[in-house]
Amino acid sequence: MTERTLRGKAAVVGVAETKYYRWGQSPDPEFKMAIEAVLNVCEDAGISPRDVDGFSSYSNDRSDASRLAAAIGINDLRFASMQWGGGGGGGSGALANAAAAVATGQAEAVVVFRALAQGQFGRFGQGPRNNTISGTGAHTVPYGLMSAAQQFAMKVTRFMHDHGVGHDAQKAISLASYHHAQNNPRAIMYGRPLDEETYDSSRWITEPFRLFDCCQENDGAAAMLIVSADRAKDFARPPCYVLGAVSGSHHRAGAPVHNTPDYGSSSFPTVAPRLYDMAKIGPSDVDVLQSYENFTGGVMMSIVEFGFCSPEEVNDYFTFENFVAPTGKLPLNTSGGNLAECYMHGLELNIEAVRQIWGESTSQVPDVNVSMVHSGPMVTPVSACVFGSEAAL
Amino acid sequence: MNSPTTPSDSYLLPGLPKPVASRDGLDTAYWDGLRDGRLCLQFCNGCGKFQWGPEWVCHRCHSFDLTYKDTPAEGILYSHQRVWHPVHPALADQGPYVIVLVELPAADGVRIVGNLVGGPHQELVIGAPVHGVFEHHPDDEPAFSLLHWKF
Numbered sequence: 001m002t003e004r005t006l007r008g009k010a011a012v013v014g015v016a017e018t019k020y021y022r023w024g025q026s027p028d029p030e031f032k033m034a035i036e037a038v039l040n041v042c043e044d045a046g047i048s049p050r051d052v053d054g055f056s057s058y059s060n061d062r063s064d065a066s067r068l069a070a071a072i073g074i075n076d077l078r079f080a081s082m083q084w085g086g087g088g089g090g091g092s093g094a095l096a097n098a099a100a101a102v103a104t105g106q107a108e109a110v111v112v113f114r115a116l117a118q119g120q121f122g123r124f125g126q127g128p129r130n131n132t133i134s135g136t137g138a139h140t141v142p143y144g145l146m147s148a149a150q151q152f153a154m155k156v157t158r159f160m161h162d163h164g165v166g167h168d169a170q171k172a173i174s175l176a177s178y179h180h181a182q183n184n185p186r187a188i189m190y191g192r193p194l195d196e197e198t199y200d201s202s203r204w205i206t207e208p209f210r211l212f213d214c215c216q217e218n219d220g221a222a223a224m225l226i227v228s229a230d231r232a233k234d235f236a237r238p239p240c241y242v243l244g245a246v247s248g249s250h251h252r253a254g255a256p257v258h259n260t261p262d263y264g265s266s267s268f269p270t271v272a273p274r275l276y277d278m279a280k281i282g283p284s285d286v287d288v289l290q291s292y293e294n295f296t297g298g299v300m301m302s303i304v305e306f307g308f309c310s311p312e313e314v315n316d317y318f319t320f321e322n323f324v325a326p327t328g329k330l331p332l333n334t335s336g337g338n339l340a341e342c343y344m345h346g347l348e349l350n351i352e353a354v355r356q357i358w359g360e361s362t363s364q365v366p367d368v369n370v371s372m373v374h375s376g377p378m379v380t381p382v383s384a385c386v387f388g389s390e391a392a393l
Numbered sequence: 394m395n396s397p398t399t400p401s402d403s404y405l406l407p408g409l410p411k412p413v414a415s416r417d418g419l420d421t422a423y424w425d426g427l428r429d430g431r432l433c434l435q436f437c438n439g440c441g442k443f444q445w446g447p448e449w450v451c452h453r454c455h456s457f458d459l460t461y462k463d464t465p466a467e468g469i470l471y472s473h474q475r476v477w478h479p480v481h482p483a484l485a486d487q488g489p490y491v492i493v494l495v496e497l498p499a500a501d502g503v504r505i506v507g508n509l510v511g512g513p514h515q516e517l518v519i520g521a522p523v524h525g526v527f528e529h530h531p532d533d534e535p536a537f538s539l540l541h542w543k544f
Contacts, residue, residue, distance in 0.1 A: 125480060126480050126481070127409075127480045127481040128410055128481075129410075129481070129482075130410050131410060131411065132410055132411045132412070132413045132535065133410035133411070133412060133413070134412070134413045134414065134415040134416065135415050136446055137410075138412035138413065138414075138415070138420070138424075139412070139420075139446060139505070139506060140506050141409060141410050141412075142405075142409050142410065142411065142412050142537070142539055143405070143492055143506055143507055143508050143539065143541075144405050144409065144476060144481075144484060144487075144490055144492060144508070145492050145506055146480060146481065147480040149478075150474065150476060150480070150492065153474040154471075154472035154473060154474050154492070154494050155472070157472050157473060157474060157519075158471065158472040158494075158519070161472070161519050203477060203478070204475070204477040204478070204489075205477060205478040206474045206475065206476040206477060206478065207474055207475045207476075207477075208474075252452065255446070255452075256445075256446025256447070256448070257445060257446035257504065257505060257506060258494050258504050258506060259444075259445055259446060259503055259504050263471075263472070263504075264472075
């Protein structure tokens with residue numbers, strides 16, 4: 001029986017984004033930005049937009065695939081897929097779905113995209129304004145637990161309590177992200193460096209998260225173009241292969257009202273081993289990492305669950321020096337990510353991982369062959385992927 | 394049973410969304426119990442264990458024979474957060490407040506969310522026992538009750 005895997009079966013041949021804005025600052029409607037991202041990614045890859053034949057997105061993206069297909073006039077829509085789940089948990093899952101589609105002949109050229117204008121459709125960092133609430137929200141919102149930061153803070157606190165982790169671990173992530181954004185003209189925080197003192201004196205959002213532990217709220221759109229590995233050889237750049245792409249979550253991660261048995265977790269305990277198995281690599285093979293930061297505490301648990309260090313090593317391992325490109329042991333979030341480039345729901349992290357393979361990052365790590373992404377810690381399902389160069393196959 | 398208190402005793406400022414039972418009836422017994430000053434959680438007649446949040450099937454034995462049963466409002470502090478940044482206009486003048494996640498040993502270790510009564514700057518000790526404090530809002534439209542905790 002042939003091996004059932006995505007490894008080496010699909011490749012990224014284009015990446016692109018619109019200009020990124022603070023929430024509410026985009027002059028263009030969300031759907032117009034989605035169109036622009038799709039056209040931009042086709043230009044980046046060098047194909048006609050009419051030859052796109054699939055769309056893959058996540059987090060209930062509002063930019064409907066059929067409307068996009070009609071607007072752009074694509075010839076034949078063969079694949080339209082939405083990954084379940086909110087937050088950025090589907091960022092690599094949408095890529096996995098697209099890779100599966102081209103690997104199995106369902107489609108030829110699939111655009112993975114995310115368009116999000118929080119200024120036009122409501123900010124993620126605000127609570128509901130209704131008079132009443134029912135369902136799972138009724139068990140938390142009346143107690144003042146309603147934002148994403150509040151939803152995840154107690155997971156991180158429990159993890160830090162169980163393993164004796166201090167606040168400096170979170171700081172290292174934030175400082176590295178802002179440092180990398182200073183090299184990236186696309187980044188919202190370009191020209192706005194963050195120093196240790198500013199981090200330490202920043203206000204609490206909810207403990208254990210300070211202001212700079214939290215992602216931004218933004219407007220923009222981003223896209224990646226996926227084709228089969230065979231077809232990828234026809235494009236200008238060397239193929240950026242999908243070595244592995246998986247999604248899911250551990251036992252009862254979705255148990256209501258904070259009842260997940262393994263609570264202090266990023267939801268990757270079972271996902272991480274599956275990714276390593278598919279990609280046929282281990283943590284020591286990873287040259288550069290993009291790890292989704294809704295909040296820095298989530299990155300902390302993700303890095304542990306992917307085996308880069310044990311929980312007991314977090315205080316020593318999580319340093320600015322270890323996370324900074326190009327010299328760090330594990331260069332992290334090299335575009336600035338959700339904290340400092342743009343909260344494009346983590347698709348910008350997937351794009352940055354590809355740019356690292358191509359040598360096109362603004363904080364390039366030398367000789368990258370294996371480039372990893374974690375999408376959406378602490379939600380369910382989460383997802384993750386590994387990109388590889390030809391040499392990594 | 395705690396006697397109903399006035400809304401002025403509420404832990405958080407008024408104006409947040411008020412809890413109502415879900416339309417499908419899944420958690421009606423829970424909200425009715427709180428209004429009576431009882432903690433009443435979902436219990437499986439198939440395997441004799443509590444589960445929370447409520448669901449239509451028991452995650453352990455897949456029985457649909459689920460009911461509700463009273464359990465003591467006595468727990469252990471499992472995790473916590475001190476919230477500083479208001480994300481709802483009703484809390485604009487609230488100042489910091491504490492949310493706790495409480496494990497209930499008498500209910501097979503299920504957890505529920507509440508606030509920690511007392512000053513927001515009190516020491517928060519994971520693993521410490523906490524005791525339930527009912528907060529009743531009989532005059533609200535719709536009326537509702539919440540369950541908070543104190544050391």
